Amino acid sequence: MATYTFPQYGLQTEKSRLSEPIHRKVLVITHDPVLKTEGNKTVKQYFNWNDSDQLAKQYIEDVRWASFGYANYQVVEHIIVDGYPIKRDGFQYTEHSYLDAWRKRDFHDPDGVDYLALVDEFNMIERVDSGEIDEVWLFGHPYGGYYESIMA
Numbered sequence: 001m002a003t004y005t006f007p008q009y010g011l012q013t014e015k016s017r018l019s020e021p022i023h024r025k026v027l028v029i030t031h032d033p034v035l036k037t038e039g040n041k042t043v044k045q046y047f048n049w050n051d052s053d054q055l056a057k058q059y060i061e062d063v064r065w066a067s068f069g070y071a072n073y074q075v076v077e078h079i080i081v082d083g084y085p086i087k088r089d090g091f092q093y094t095e096h097s098y099l100d101a102w103r104k105r106d107f108h109d110p111d112g113v114d115y116l117a118l119v120d121e122f123n124m125i126e127r128v129d130s131g132e133i134d135e136v137w138l139f140g141h142p143y144g145g146y147y148e149s150i151m152a
Contacts, residue, residue: 087113
């Protein structure tokens with residue numbers, strides 16, 4: 001019987017047990033505001049946080065590996081937003097308020113982002129309906145208000 005192997009991981013499975021692979025198109029949106037008072041570094045650069053491109057690439061590989069090649073994602077667009085997402089209650093950080101909250105460890109509550117505002121701002125429904133994208137992955141800074149995972 002034929003096998004499907006992942007030699008880099010020392011794994012294999014019977015090819016007959018695998019479904020045909022699927023391919024999904026992903027829109028990545030990263031909120032990474034520029035800190036004008038900190039030499040025009042982004043919050044990611046200033047705080048030395050993980051790079052969303054690298055995180056997305058590793059996630060794509062992890063899912064492909066874990067699914068034995070069944071689930072295959074491709075980032076078709078990556079939008080980097082120089083700004084802070086709007087919270088459910090309408091609050092939006094500014095550079096000053098975010099840095100102040102970070103220093104004091106006193107962040108806005110409720111923390112949750114307004115997902116419907118993001119859906120509207122980036123025309124997500126229209127883009128999914130047209131087949132342009134299948135999924136949206138959001139990356140941001142701590143206390144940006146994103147859940148680990150959410151579906152709509």
